[in-house]
Amino acid sequence: MMKLYLIPCNLSDNKLDEVLPRYVLEDIIPNITVYMVENLRTARRFLKKVDRSINIDELIFCEIGKNSDRNEVSHFFEKHYDRYDIGVLSEAGCPGVADPGSEMVALAHQKGMQVVPLVGPSSILLALMGSGFNGQQFTFHGYLPVQKGERAKILKRLEAQVRKLQQTQIFIETPFRNMQLLDAIVEHCHPKSKLCIACNLTATDEFIQTKTVGEWKSNLPKIHKKPSLFILG
Structure with missing residues (x-):
């Protein structure tokens, strides 16, 4: 079963290991290639900060911010949910809390995808x-x-x-x-x-x-x- 990972981001410009567990930084994020993100620019910068060896250009992104086309978002999810683990990233803090990531969680539950909320700052x-x-x-x-x-x-x-x-x-x-x-x-x-x-x-x-x-x-x-x-x- 593929998983939907809800990945918290840092709230300020501090060291990531001060606010995120090592297993999230070292074991989860580097192994995800498909992301649904609130803001593409912020997400790319965050992932590069997590691990500079991550090849951003090889990752697959879909923006899910308030101005995104909801049909395109749904189509992206339908295309990938049963083939890849998917990471959800907010601009800051925890996705799904006061954040469009909650829509992705609802879709994941509808499809029987395992939802994995990760520890991080709210x-x-x-x-x-x-x-x-x-x-x-x-x-x-x-x-x-x-x-x-x-x-x-x-x-x-x-x-x-x-x-x-x-x-x-x-x-x-x-x-x-x-x-x-x-x-x-x-x-x-x-x-x-x-x-x-x-x-x-x-x-x-x-x-x-x-x-x-x-x-x-x-x-x-x-x-x-x-x-x-x-x-x-």
């Missing part, structure tokens, strides 16, 4: 672990609305969920809009609500800190253009 779980919030009940919402009115409504709703259900609320933003989201949080959330900001996870300048919204308001961190997660808890 920004969502790392941020939750470092927040000090409830790790028994939590929800990841992805991106919040960009429109100010809708975003304010959602923030108030998430804050209410924390109080009503003691459920941790996790969300993200495009790095260049981090400060706009942070401004919205301190404007619309209660000063005593707790907010964790996790930035540049696994990097040398990693930043994870939990404070009240009121405390953040008086000293906003400089996280513009830095990959960040925001957690209300």
